Amino acid sequence: MMSDKKNKKDNLQEGFDKAKELMDNVTEKASELAGEAGEHFVDMVEEAKEKIQEKISDEDVQKAKKKASELVDEASEAMSKFTEKASEVVGEASEHIADCAEEAKEEFKETKTKTKSFFQRLFRK
Secondary structure (H helix, E strand, O other), X not given: OHHHHXXXXXXXXXXXXXXXXXXXXXXXXXXXXXXXXXXXXXXXXXXXXXXXXXXXXXXXXXXXXXHHHHHHHHHHHHHHHHHHHXXXXXXXXXXXXXXXXXXXXXXXXXXXXXXXXXXXXXXXX
């Protein structure tokens, strides 16, 4: 019976460990993807900026070029903020899952102790 409890405890711990490892992997991948998306977006914006600059030459168009450049810079900044927020959200989710796993582990310990106490009292009589 003790061996069965130990196996259950080991299995539960292994499940918690795998869940935490999975969440860490998901967090890492999400952060990587968010970073890569941001990099690709910035690259595309820079390419568009360069092409626009190559084709624009007269004075009136220079004003439009300046405005387009400002808009591109704002878009790059917005994407950077988005990437940062996405990383923060993923990190917070990871922390919450880890906290939840830890709470479940503590609840399991408490239940184990109460069950052990119950059976000891039951079989001592």
